Amino acid sequence: MIDKAELQAQIARTAQQVRAANPMAGSITNSVTINFVANAQIAVGGSAAMVYLPDEGEFLANAGGATYINVGTLLPIYEETLPRTARTLHELGKPWVLDPVAIGIGSLRTKLLAQFKEFKPTIIRGNASEVIALANLWQVAGDGGASQVRGVDSTQAVDEAREAAVALARYTGGAVAVSGETDLVTDGETVCLSHGGSTFMTQITGSGCSLGGVCAVYAACAETPLAAALAGVNVYNLAGARAAARVDAPGSFQVAFLDELYKATPQDIANNPFEAEEA
Amino acid sequence: MIDKAELQAQIARTAQQVRAANPMAGSITNSVTINFVANAQIAVGGSAAMVYLPDEGEFLANAGGATYINVGTLLPIYEETLPRTARTLHELGKPWVLDPVAIGIGSLRTKLLAQFKEFKPTIIRGNASEVIALANLWQVAGDGGASQVRGVDSTQAVDEAREAAVALARYTGGAVAVSGETDLVTDGETVCLSHGGSTFMTQITGSGCSLGGVCAVYAACAETPLAAALAGVNVYNLAGARAAARVDAPGSFQVAFLDELYKATPQDIANNPFEAEEA
Amino acid sequence: MIDKAELQAQIARTAQQVRAANPMAGSITNSVTINFVANAQIAVGGSAAMVYLPDEGEFLANAGGATYINVGTLLPIYEETLPRTARTLHELGKPWVLDPVAIGIGSLRTKLLAQFKEFKPTIIRGNASEVIALANLWQVAGDGGASQVRGVDSTQAVDEAREAAVALARYTGGAVAVSGETDLVTDGETVCLSHGGSTFMTQITGSGCSLGGVCAVYAACAETPLAAALAGVNVYNLAGARAAARVDAPGSFQVAFLDELYKATPQDIANNPFEAEEA
Numbered sequence: 001m002i003d004k005a006e007l008q009a010q011i012a013r014t015a016q017q018v019r020a021a022n023p024m025a026g027s028i029t030n031s032v033t034i035n036f037v038a039n040a041q042i043a044v045g046g047s048a049a050m051v052y053l054p055d056e057g058e059f060l061a062n063a064g065g066a067t068y069i070n071v072g073t074l075l076p077i078y079e080e081t082l083p084r085t086a087r088t089l090h091e092l093g094k095p096w097v098l099d100p101v102a103i104g105i106g107s108l109r110t111k112l113l114a115q116f117k118e119f120k121p122t123i124i125r126g127n128a129s130e131v132i133a134l135a136n137l138w139q140v141a142g143d144g145g146a147s148q149v150r151g152v153d154s155t156q157a158v159d160e161a162r163e164a165a166v167a168l169a170r171y172t173g174g175a176v177a178v179s180g181e182t183d184l185v186t187d188g189e190t191v192c193l194s195h196g197g198s199t200f201m202t203q204i205t206g207s208g209c210s211l212g213g214v215c216a217v218y219a220a221c222a223e224t225p226l227a228a229a230l231a232g233v234n235v236y237n238l239a240g241a242r243a244a245a246r247v248d249a250p251g252s253f254q255v256a257f258l259d260e261l262y263k264a265t266p267q268d269i270a271n272n273p274f275e276a277e278e279a
Numbered sequence: 280m281i282d283k284a285e286l287q288a289q290i291a292r293t294a295q296q297v298r299a300a301n302p303m304a305g306s307i308t309n310s311v312t313i314n315f316v317a318n319a320q321i322a323v324g325g326s327a328a329m330v331y332l333p334d335e336g337e338f339l340a341n342a343g344g345a346t347y348i349n350v351g352t353l354l355p356i357y358e359e360t361l362p363r364t365a366r367t368l369h370e371l372g373k374p375w376v377l378d379p380v381a382i383g384i385g386s387l388r389t390k391l392l393a394q395f396k397e398f399k400p401t402i403i404r405g406n407a408s409e410v411i412a413l414a415n416l417w418q419v420a421g422d423g424g425a426s427q428v429r430g431v432d433s434t435q436a437v438d439e440a441r442e443a444a445v446a447l448a449r450y451t452g453g454a455v456a457v458s459g460e461t462d463l464v465t466d467g468e469t470v471c472l473s474h475g476g477s478t479f480m481t482q483i484t485g486s487g488c489s490l491g492g493v494c495a496v497y498a499a500c501a502e503t504p505l506a507a508a509l510a511g512v513n514v515y516n517l518a519g520a521r522a523a524a525r526v527d528a529p530g531s532f533q534v535a536f537l538d539e540l541y542k543a544t545p546q547d548i549a550n551n552p553f554e555a556e557e558a
Numbered sequence: 559m560i561d562k563a564e565l566q567a568q569i570a571r572t573a574q575q576v577r578a579a580n581p582m583a584g585s586i587t588n589s590v591t592i593n594f595v596a597n598a599q600i601a602v603g604g605s606a607a608m609v610y611l612p613d614e615g616e617f618l619a620n621a622g623g624a625t626y627i628n629v630g631t632l633l634p635i636y637e638e639t640l641p642r643t644a645r646t647l648h649e650l651g652k653p654w655v656l657d658p659v660a661i662g663i664g665s666l667r668t669k670l671l672a673q674f675k676e677f678k679p680t681i682i683r684g685n686a687s688e689v690i691a692l693a694n695l696w697q698v699a700g701d702g703g704a705s706q707v708r709g710v711d712s713t714q715a716v717d718e719a720r721e722a723a724v725a726l727a728r729y730t731g732g733a734v735a736v737s738g739e740t741d742l743v744t745d746g747e748t749v750c751l752s753h754g755g756s757t758f759m760t761q762i763t764g765s766g767c768s769l770g771g772v773c774a775v776y777a778a779c780a781e782t783p784l785a786a787a788l789a790g791v792n793v794y795n796l797a798g799a800r801a802a803a804r805v806d807a808p809g810s811f812q813v814a815f816l817d818e819l820y821k822a823t824p825q826d827i828a829n830n831p832f833e834a835e836e837a
Contacts, residue, residue, distance in 0.1 A: 311606075385617060
C-alpha cells in the first residue's frame with residue numbers, strides 16, 4: 001500500500017497541476033445537477049463541457065483530459081451515446097469517472113451499467129448502496145451484500161460497502177470512492193477514510209454528482225486514480241466543513257461551498273484529515 | 280367545509296411527519312427549474328428523484344410517497360412517459376401533483392393534459408390562466424371564462440380562476456392551488472386564501488414549479504389533498520415573506536428563500552395567515 | 559457610423575422600454591445554464607420561456623418579442639426544432655439571437671449552424687473562437703483566420719475576431735457581440751468596445767449563454783440590433799464589475815451578479831464605459 005505522506009504529495013501536485021493546466025473534463029450527466037457539476041469543476045480549476053449526442057460524447061472523450069459519465073436522468077439517445085463514449089475512453093486509455101446514480105431503476109440504466117463493466121471506469125463514485133449494487137451487477141465481489149437503493153439516496157453506511165468497493169477497484173485497476181459521513185476511497189490495495197464535510201451536503205442536491213465531476217478534473221492531471229479520487233473527496237470534505245461553519249441553512253451552504261472549493265489550496269486539500277490503511 | 284383550526288392542525292402534522300419520515304417524491308419536470316424543485320423538496324424535509332423514461336416514471340410512481348408531473352419542457356419521450364406514469368399513480372391510488380405549465384403551447388402538451396383528465400391528479404397547481412385553461416380543456420366548469428396564457432406567465436388574477444379551481448377540485452376529488460399575490464387553495468368545498476410571499480417570487484424562475492414539487496412531498500404524508508396543498512402554499516408564503524425581508528434583489532432572494540423553507544417549523548407553516556371559507 | 563451619444567440614448571430607451579413592457583423572449587438553449595439564462599432575462603425586466611419541440615419553438619417564435627437559440631447541449635429533436643424555429647423567425651422578421659456554442663463539435667451542430675446562414679440571426683453572440691469559426695463556416699470573411707475552439711472555451715483574444723465579426727454583421731445586416739476581457743460589438747459599420755466585467759465571469763458557467771438570452775430580451779424592444787447587443791454587453795460589464803467588488807469567490811459572485819443585473823438602471827447601462835469607432 002501507498003504511504004500516506006506520498007499520497008498527500010500526489011494530491012498536492014494534482015491540485016496544483018489542475019490550477020496550472022485548466023484541464024477540460026467533459027460530462028454526460030443528469031439535468032438536475034448539471035449546472036452545479038460545471039460550476040464545481042470550474043471552481044477547482046478545470047473546464048467543463050456537457051453533451052448528449054453520440055458523436056459529441058466521442059469528441060469530448062478524445063478532446064478532454066478525462067470524462068465524467070453520470071447515469072442520472074437517462075434520455076433515449078443515451079443507449080447509443082454512453083457505450084460509444086465509454087468505449088472510446090477505454091480504447092484511448094483516457095481516465096473516466098462513472099457515477100452509477102440510482103442503479104436499479106429502469107431497464108436502460110441496468111443495461112448501460114452492465115455494459116460499462118467492459119470499459120473499466122478509472123474511478124467509480126457512488127453512495128454505499130450504489131457501490132454495493134454495482135459490485136453485485138458486475139459480480140466482482142464474493143458476497144457484496146444486499147444493496148438497498150431508494151431512488152437516489154443511500155440507505156446503507158459506508159463501511160458496509162468496503163468489500164464491494166475493494167472488489168470493484170481490483171477489477172477495474174482504478175479507484176472507487178464511497179460517499180457518506182466518512183468517505184472511503186480505495187484502489188483495492190490501500191483504503192483511505194477521509195473526514196470532514198457537513199450534513200448540509202445531504203440537504204442539497206448535487207454534492208455527489210459534482211464530486212464525480214471534480215474527480216474527473218483531477219483525474220486529468222493525477223499520477224494515479226487513487227490520488228485523483230482522494231483529491232476530490234478531500235476538497236469536498238474541506239470545502240463542506242468550511243462552508244458549514246459559515247452558514248445555517250442549505251441555500252447559503254450551496255453558495256458558500258462553491259466559494260470554498262475555489263479557495264482551497266493544494267496544500268489544504270492534501271492536508272484534509274484522512275487515514276490510509278491496508279485494504 | 281373544514282374548520283380552520285382543524286386544517287391548521289392537519290398542516291402542522293403533515294409538516295411534522297415529512298420532517299420525520301423524509302418521504303421520496305419523484306418528479307418528471309422541466310429542465311429550467313429542475314434543480315430548484317429538488318432543492319426545495321429537500322429543504323422542507325423530502326427526498327427528490329427525477330427521471331425522463333417511461334419505465335423509470337412507473338418505478339418512481341411505485342416507489343415514491345407521491346409524484347410530481349410538470350409539463351414544462353416536454354421531450355418527445357414524454358408522449359409515452361407521462362401517461363404511463365399518471366396511469367400507474369391513478370391505479371395505485373397514490374397522490375400526484377400536476378403542474379399544467381404553459382398549457383396551450385404545442386400539440387403534445389394539449390394531448391397530454393387532455394389525457395390526464397382520466398387519471399385525476401390529487402393536486403393541481405398553476406397560475407390563474409393555467410387553471411382556467413385546464414378547466415376549459417377538461418370541460419368541468421360551466422363557464423370557466425377565457426384563459427389568457429402568455430408563455431409561462433399568468434395574465435389573470437387569482438380570483439378570476441376561483442370558479443375553475445372549485446370545478447376542477449370537485450371533478451378530481453382532490454385539491455387545486457392557484458398561485459398569485461394571494462394564493463387560493465380549494466378542495467371544492469372549502470376555499471382557503473393564503474397570504475404572504477413576495478414580488479421577488481415572480482422575479483425568479485421556478486417558484487411555481489418548486490411549489491408543485493413541495494406539494495408532492497407534503498401529499499406523501501398529508502391526511503387530505505387540501506392539507507397538503509395548503510401546507511405547500513403556506514410554507515411558500517412564509518418563506519417568501521421572510522426571505523424578502525432580508526434581501527433587496529432576486530439572486531439573493533433565491534438563496535434566502537431556500538434557507539427559509541428549511542427553517543420553517545410545522546407550527547410556523549400552520550400559522551401562516553390564511554382564511555377558510557365556503558366554496 | 560452611429561454617434562456614441564445617440565447610441566447611449568438608444569440603449570437607455572431600450573432598457574427603459576424592457577422594464578416597462580416586460581417582453582417575452584423564448585429560448586431553445588442548453589440544459590447546463592438554462593436556469594441562469596431565465597433568471598438573467600427576468601432580472602433585466604424580460605419574461606422567459608424555454609421549449610424543445612418543433613411546434614413549440616414555432617409558437618414561441620410567433621408569440622415572443624424575440625427568441626434566443628443556443629446550440630449548447632443538442633438533443634436529437636433539435637434537428638427539426640431549430641431550423642423550423644429559425645425559419646419562422648426569419649419569415650416573420652422577428653429578432654433572434656444565435657449563440658454558436660462549441661461550434662465544431664459533432665455533425666448535427668455543424669449542420670444546424672450551416673443552415674442558420676439562410677435565416678440571418680439578428681444578433682450573433684459568441685467568444686472569439688466561436689465567431690471566427692462561424693465566419694469560416696459561412697464563408698463570409700475573406701480570411702477569418704483559423705479558429706481554435708476547445709470545448710466551450712475560447713482560446714483566442716477578442717481582437718483576433720474583429721474581422722470575422724464585422725463580416726458576419728455585414729452579411730446578416732444585424733449585430734455581432736464577441737465576449738472577452740474587452741467585449742466587441744459591431745453592426746458592420748460601427749465597432750464598439752465595452753469595458754468592465756470581471757474574471758469571475760469566466761469562473762462560473764453561463765455568463766455567455768445568459769448574455770445571449772438578455773440580448774434577446776433587449777432585441778424585443780430595441781431600435782437597432784446594435785443597440786440591443788450593446789445594451790446586453792454593457793449591463794453585463796456593469797453588473798459583473800459591481801458584483802466582483804462585493805465578493806471574493808465564484809459562488810457568491812453568481813448571486814451578486816443576478817442582483818446587480820436587477821439593480822442596473824437604464825442610465826447606468828447606457829453609461830457603462832465603451833468606445834465607438836469606424837469598423
